[in-house]
Amino acid sequence: MNNTIGKAEADSFVPAAPIEITRAATLAPLPRPPYGFGNHFTDHIATLRYTEATGWGEPRIVPFGALSLHPSAAGFQYSQSIFDAFKAHLQPDGSLAMFRPDMHIARLNRSAARMCIPQVEPQMLMELMQRLCDLDRRWAPSDPGSALYIRPTIVATEGFVSLRPARDYLLVVFLSPVGDYFAEGSAPVRILASDEFVRAARGGVGSAKTGGNYAAAMYATRAAVEQGYSQILWLDGVERRYLEEVGSMNIFVKIAGRVRTPPLSDSILAGVTRDTILSILRDSGAAVSEEPIAIDELFEAHDAGTLDEVFGTGTAAIVSPIGRIAYKGKEIQVRDGQRGPTTQWLYDKLLAVQKGRDNDPQGWRVTVPHFG
Ligand SMILES: Cc1ncc(COP(=O)(O)O)c(C=O)c1O
Incomplete structure (x- = not known):
């Protein structure tokens, strides 16, 4: 499939808006290894909203919590939703490095194009995810084979019933400290x-x-x-x-x-x-x-x-x-x-x-x- 961005999608690009950050009032205790895969979630999530009139905007980081969605949101009803997933790893000097985030953002946008979801401006999403990882960096695990897993997700939020691409979307990013994916660990x-x-x-x-x-x-x-x-x-x-x-x-x-x-x-x-x-x-x-x-x-x-x-x-x-x-x-x-x-x-x-x-x-x- 062609990966170029059409005019309608390009119109939804927003210049980097300031990210509104609301810190969690209390921070959760850190889990201990073994973490398993996807069992723990960090203190915050990042969100971005899309409306047809305004494009993507309102970048926010808020305390981790449940989302509220319309019962007939197209993301629920027709699975108009996408995600991507990648990791950040603690480095020997104590810094935190994402692995190939540009490739994952590009794939998220290819998934978006296929599912009639508006393109996200890569720089905006990168900054949002970096800010979230920075804020929750204490969750990045240090033991071998483990990492901080990053999950950007987009879901159609408009409440309607007929079959067409939605007009409103929510992008949410959550983080999870992870270990082995398979119960077998690294065994065949x-x-x-x-x-x-x-x-x-x-x-x-x-x-x-x-x-x-x-x-x-x-x-x-x-x-x-x-x-x-x-x-x-x-x-x-x-x-x-x-x-x-x-x-x-x-x-x-x-x-x-x-x-x-x-x-x-x-x-x-x-x-x-x-x-x-x-x-x-x-x-x-x-x-x-x-x-x-x-x-x-x-x-x-x-x-x-x-x-x-x-x-x-x-x-x-x-x-x-x-x-x-x-x-x-x-x-x-x-x-x-x-x-x-x-x-x-x-x-x-x-x-x-x-x-x-x-x-x-x-x-x-x-x-x-x-x-x-
Ligand atoms: C169906 C499927 N195939 C392949 C992969 C491997 O992709 P990646 O190496 O980008 O994680 C994944 C995981 O994301 C997947 O879900």
Whole structure:
């Protein structure tokens, strides 16, 4: 889909308005590790409102609390809502650095375009999120593998019933100190390739980060979890043959020494971690390509002894080894269920860049200023 911004959306841009900050009267006690994933929320949230007449405005930071929404808000009724998610990490010098926030803001705006939500001015959103992270920086966890998770969300708030894009929106950003995404920690996970359910169709909204994609995945995922798997390996919705994504991760395989990941399409979320991993692999001189991978090929490679490694990538899951894959009643084990060397190297390398232990030639880290 075209990523350019149309005139209607450009008209909604607002110059950086002063952010109104209301501090929480009392600060919550900090949680102790292990944090789990998404169980704790910081003292404040950031909000921005959109009306057709005024565009995006009223940037605010307020104490954390519930939102009040019209019962027929299109965000509730028709799922006209989007979000994105990324992390900020404590650095060795005590500063806090967001990881590739520009890519996440750009993806939020691509999701917005697909869901008929007005574009947000990137600088405005960046400043709002930086101010929020600065204010709640005491929540940034310092133990390995943990981070401050940042979730910008936009929901259609206009109360009406007919089917058209809403005229009013609320953008809200919340923060959460997080640890491991999987209950298994960093141990290899067992996944099920579904030949029954699909996550996204060609021409649909699979490449947008919109809640409906996650709701659509729940039924099949719950059934898989009940059978002892941790995620679904989604195949393409047309031929039910090619790997697309695994749970909320992009998928990579290493077959006969070559690392491959499916090419992006409108049914795959363009992961920022995927992009980072491709870049790290290419810079290291590894053999890597973006090309379709058929599920049969994976099982054939296993039988031929050339299936070296399989892993998923994502902000939440970082780089997660996949130890077992089931499909149509057959289950294969990758590397005897152990984490492979490429998976481990990429995990270490990615965390080292994110946590400031490695240099950052690409400028992926963005330091959160002290606003005072
Ligand atoms: C469906 C889906 N695919 C892939 C990803 C990985 O994307 P990223 O690396 O930007 O977190 C996510 C997580 O955001 C996701 O929800």
